[in-house]
Each structure stands twice: as structure tokens, then as C-alpha cells.
Amino acid sequence: MFQPGDLVVYGSDGVCRVESVGPLALSGLKSEKLYYTLTPLYQQGKVFAPVEGKVFIRPILTREEAEELIRSFPEIREDDLRDRSTRLRGERYQQLVRSHHCEDLVQLIKTVYLKRQEAEAAGRRGGQVEERYRKRAEELLYGELAASLGIGIDEVEPYIFRTLGGAEEGEAQDVEAR
Numbered sequence: 001m002f003q004p005g006d007l008v009v010y011g012s013d014g015v016c017r018v019e020s021v022g023p024l025a026l027s028g029l030k031s032e033k034l035y036y037t038l039t040p041l042y043q044q045g046k047v048f049a050p051v052e053g054k055v056f057i058r059p060i061l062t063r064e065e066a067e068e069l070i071r072s073f074p075e076i077r078e079d080d081l082r083d084r085s086t087r088l089r090g091e092r093y094q095q096l097v098r099s100h101h102c103e104d105l106v107q108l109i110k111t112v113y114l115k116r117q118e119a120e121a122a123g124r125r126g127g128q129v130e131e132r133y134r135k136r137a138e139e140l141l142y143g144e145l146a147a148s149l150g151i152g153i154d155e156v157e158p159y160i161f162r163t164l165g166g167a168e169e170g171e172a173q174d175v176e177a178r
Contacts, residue, residue, distance in 0.1 A: 001051060002036060002059070007147050009100060011055040014143045015041045024048060042143050042153065056100050066148035069102050070163045076103055078111040086129055093133035097140070105141040109134055 002008055006018045016038035024035050034051040049055060061069065079092065093112075096104040112134040116126035145160075146153040 002057075007041075007060045008038070008057050009060055009140075009144060010036075010038055010040075010047060010049060010057045012097075013038070013040045013043065013047055014140050015060055015147045016047060017041060019046070021051065041147060042139070056098075058100065060144050061102065061148040063148055063150070066145050067163070069106075070145070070160050072103070073106055073160070073164065076106045076110065078114050079107055086127065089127075090129045090133070093129070093137075097133060097136055102141055102144065105137040108137045109141070112137075 001021065002018045004018050004020055008016055008018060010016045019037040019039050021034060021036055023031055023033065036047075036049045036051060036057075038047040038049055039045075040047065049057065079096075084092065093108055096108040112126070112130040115130055119126050142153050142156040145156045149156070149159065151159060
């Protein structure tokens with residue numbers, strides 16, 4: 001069971017802080033069922049999640065795990081989706097996002113980056129489905145890395161490039177290129 005103050009990844013809400021654990025104190029509701037009261041770090045509002053719920057929840061990466069993940073970016077290969085329909089690609093992207101594994105998010109980001117480069121080389125624009133999932137993957141990945149590393153979400157990309165020996169802080173480059 002998570003404790004107040006813990007940072008967790010909760011479903012599609014991303015990184016949340018556990019504010020409290022206990023029965024819900026809502027008027028007219030009498031239940032002994034335990035709930036987490038979660039505050040998303042990068043969104044507004046509160047989330048009330050049953051402790052014994054079915055929605056995915058896990059602790060965020062430790063700082064060491066986050067640094068190790070970043071160092072492994074060059075070895076994470078993009079997914080070969082060239083022969084799949086838009087529907088099948090969308091399903092695969094959704095599967096990668098819902099896995100809640102950071103390596104899968106990196107794979108999705110790299111896959112979409114490569115697909116966008118190929119489209120631009122052929123004089124086309126990248127697909128909307130790909131860009132939507134890339135953006136969501138970046139939000140989830142960067143949010144968790146920021147929380148794990150104790151930095152702002154806007155500092156994650158420069159941190160990645162410094163760690164990988166690439167761009168200096170302030171240079172405009174995409175993490176997908178890694």
C-alpha cells in the first residue's frame with residue numbers, strides 16, 4: 001500500500017502524489033473501503049482511487065532507474081510499423097501507452113519520429129494519429145522522469161541530451177533523434 005507523500009504513476013493520469021489513504025469522506029456515503037486521494041502533478045484536480053482497484057498504479061522510477069533508462073535510449077529500437085494500417089498502428093500505439101513501461105514510451109516516440117522523417121523526406125506530413133500518441137507518450141515519460149530526477153518537466157529534454165553527450169542546454173533538438 002502506498003503512503004501519503006509517495007509519488008506514483010496512476011493510469012492515464014501520469015504522476016500523482018498520494019495525499020491520503022482511507023475511506024472517502026463524502027456526504028451520504030458510508031463505506032469502509034479504502035481509497036487513495038491522489039493529486040496529479042501535471043494536471044488539475046484530485047483523483048479518488050480504490051486501494052484495491054483495477055486501474056494500473058505503480059511507484060515512479062527511482063533517480064537511479066531514471067538515469068539508467070536515459071542511458072539506454074540509444075539501444076531502444078523503434079517498432080516496425082511500416083506495413084500496418086492506420087487502425088493497426090493506432091492500436092499498437094495505444095498498447096504501448098497503456099503498458100505503463102517507460103521503455104515502451106521511448107519506443108513509441110522513436111517510432112513516430114522515424115515515421116515523420118520518412119514522410120517529410122517523401123514530401124508528406126506526418127500522421128495525426130502518430131503525433132497524438134507521440135505527444136501523450138512524451139507527457140507521460142517526461143513527467144515521470146522530471147519527478148524521478150527532481151527537475152522541471154521543461155528541463156527533461158536538455159537533461160537527456162547532456163546525459164547522452166549530445167546537445168547543450170538551450171539547443172533546439174528533439175529527443176526522438178536519439
